[in-house]
Amino acid sequence: QVQLVESGGGVVQPGGSLRLSCAASGFTFNDYGIHWVRQAPGKGLEWVAFIFYDGSNEYYADSVKGRFIISRDNSKNTLYLQMNSLRPDDTGVYYCAKDWGERAIIFDYWGQGSLVTVSS
Amino acid sequence: EIVLTQSPDFQSVTPKEKVIITCRASQSIDNGLHWYQQKPDQSPKLLIKYASQSISGVPSRFSGSGSGTDFTLTINSLEVEDAATYYCHQSYNPPWTFGQGTKVEI
Numbered sequence: 001q002v003q004l005v006e007s008g009g010g011v012v013q014p015g016g017s018l019r020l021s022c023a024a025s026g027f028t029f030n031d032y033g034i035h036w037v038r039q040a041p042g043k044g045l046e047w048v049a050f051i052f053y054d055g056s057n058e059y060y061a062d063s064v065k066g067r068f069i070i071s072r073d074n075s076k077n078t079l080y081l082q083m084n085s086l087r088p089d090d091t092g093v094y095y096c097a098k099d100w101g102e103r104a105i106i107f108d109y110w111g112q113g114s115l116v117t118v119s120s
Numbered sequence: 121e122i123v124l125t126q127s128p129d130f131q132s133v134t135p136k137e138k139v140i141i142t143c144r145a146s147q148s149i150d151n152g153l154h155w156y157q158q159k160p161d162q163s164p165k166l167l168i169k170y171a172s173q174s175i176s177g178v179p180s181r182f183s184g185s186g187s188g189t190d191f192t193l194t195i196n197s198l199e200v201e202d203a204a205t206y207y208c209h210q211s212y213n214p215p216w217t218f219g220q221g222t223k224v225e226i
Contacts, residue, residue, distance in 0.1 A: 037164075045156075045164065045207055045218045061215050095163060105211035106154050108175075110163040 002026040002109040004096050009114035016086050020114055022079040022096030030054065030074040033099035035107060036081050038116075040092040048094070049081065053102045064090075086118045122146055124208050126219035133226060139195040141222045143208035148188045152212035155184055155193045158221075159204045167206075168193065200226050 008020040022034070036048040049070040050059045058070050069082040079096050094114050097107035123146040133139055143153065155168040166175050168184035171191055181196040195202055203226045208219040 044221045045158075045209075047209075047216045047218070050216075059214050100166075100169065105152075105216050106166065106169050107156070107164070107209070108166050108169075110165070112163055 004111035006111045006114035011117045020081040024077045029077040035097045038092045124219035141193045143191045145189045149212035
């Protein structure tokens with residue numbers, strides 16, 4: 001069965017950096033695009049970033065462009081999100097979500113989420 | 121950016137009732153509209169893709185319809201376990217966006 005397990009969340013000061021990881025199993029990782037989606041406390045869902053199945057292309061929400069970098073290591077079945085210049089409004093649960101296809105932009109499986117708190 | 125507006129924001133219902141949630145897009149998105157269910161303290165779950173296509177394992181009481189700018193999610197004969205927040209999401213153009221959510225309380 002498909003499993004996505006995020007790790008790397010925690011508390012960080014404004015301006016700091018954090019790297020999230022998402023370990024995938026139960027499917028052929030290098031056949032599918034993968035996303036990061038976040039949810040601020042008590043708020044709705046916000047798409048953050050997407051990477052193609054082969055890592056050849058990336059997309060970012062305007063709110064994180066230039067600060068966050070999505071990447072993947074297909075040899076390790078792992079997705080990453082490098083988050084720099086963190087701000088308090090980046091606080092929330094970060095989910096990795098598998099795409100239904102190479103680039104369908106449909107989130108068919110989700111991890112349990114990793115909490116990021118940006119606070120001094 | 122394509123804005124998705126859901127209505128209502130909140131709905132209090134009783135078991136076996138029929139629930140209809142609407143999602144309106146700020147421009148035409150063809151059938152690039154998908155629905156998710158998020159129960160408290162859980163990750164979201166895909167319910168419907170491409171406006172009306174069912175997902176394996178999702179109960180048949182969940183159905184979707186619409187195209188262009190207006191879409192609906194219908195829950196027939198609501199069950200207690202359906203208490204959740206429901207989100208629509210568009211895959212038509214980046215940045216890919218979600219509606220604000222509709223909380224269904226039993």
